[in-house]
Amino acid sequence: DVVMTQSPLSLPVTLGQPASISCRSSQSLVHSDGNTYLSWFQQRPGQSPRRLIYKVSNRDSGVPDRFSGSGSGTDFTLKISRVEAEDVGIYYCVQCTHWPHTFGQGTKLEIK
Amino acid sequence: EVQLVESGGGLVRPGGSLRLSCAASGFTFSNYWMSWVRQGPGNRLEWAAHINQDGSDIYYVDSVKGRFTISRDNAKNSLFLEMNNVRSEDTAVYFCMKEGREWGQGTLVTVSS
Numbered sequence: 489d490v491v492m493t494q495s496p497l498s499l500p501v502t503l504g505q506p507a508s509i510s511c512r513s514s515q516s517l518v519h520s521d522g523n524t525y526l527s528w529f530q531q532r533p534g535q536s537p538r539r540l541i542y543k544v545s546n547r548d549s550g551v552p553d554r555f556s557g558s559g560s561g562t563d564f565t566l567k568i569s570r571v572e573a574e575d576v577g578i579y580y581c582v583q584c585t586h587w588p589h590t591f592g593q594g595t596k597l598e599i600k
Numbered sequence: 601e602v603q604l605v606e607s608g609g610g611l612v613r614p615g616g617s618l619r620l621s622c623a624a625s626g627f628t629f630s631n632y633w634m635s636w637v638r639q640g641p642g643n644r645l646e647w648a649a650h651i652n653q654d655g656s657d658i659y660y661v662d663s664v665k666g667r668f669t670i671s672r673d674n675a676k677n678s679l680f681l682e683m684n685n686v687r688s689e690d691t692a693v694y695f696c697m698k699e700g701r702e703w704g705q706g707t708l709v710t711v712s713s
Contacts (some may be wrong), residue, residue: 589650
């Protein structure tokens with residue numbers, strides 16, 4: 489199985505400051521169709537996960553543009569340009585290139 | 601608006617069985633692949649099973665293979681997960697997911713004697 493490793497696992501951030509989460513996969517996430525199926529999900533306290541980013545860098549509709557995704561191959565990053573209070577929660581990367589689809593351990597973002 | 605409503609969770613003894621359901625609305629159910637994802641202790645997420653639009657392509661994670669069965673009824677806009685010979689490590693919130701994007705609210709399965 490593809491192992492997804494996120495860092496850091498805990499991310500205290502001051503309001504208005506940027507935040508960055510890294511996600512590394514144990515093998516390339518480039519699919520045979522040429523796409524890279526790496527997504528990012530946000531799970532606010534008490535809620536179901538919500539997808540923010542798909543195929544590395546595409547924002548889902550309704551997702552604020554302060555969220556951005558980048559990366560390639562085995563190395564990916566989620567960035568929040570200016571953290572707001574509503575961004576508190578756990579962030580997961582997930583790969584859907586190989587079966588079984590696998591999630592990272594999650595990064596807990598909190599306000600300092 | 602996409603709605604996914606899971607049901608069927610509860611307390612079950614090790615070795616027992618349970619059937620989870622997911623009622624879908626707000627989209628053309630038969631056009632999308634669907635999945636069950638579970639969230640266990642420590643908020644760990646595991647993609648348990650996946651079924652394509654007509655049910656001809658199904659995948660399971662190794663930890664549930666041979667014990668769980670995913671199925672769908674496109675006429676009734678419903679997704680199912682038949683869980684047999686459950687173990688304590690199957691204790692989790694089970695989410696129905698539409699094509700890797702929208703999630704239901706989840707249903708809690710607790711395996712305990």
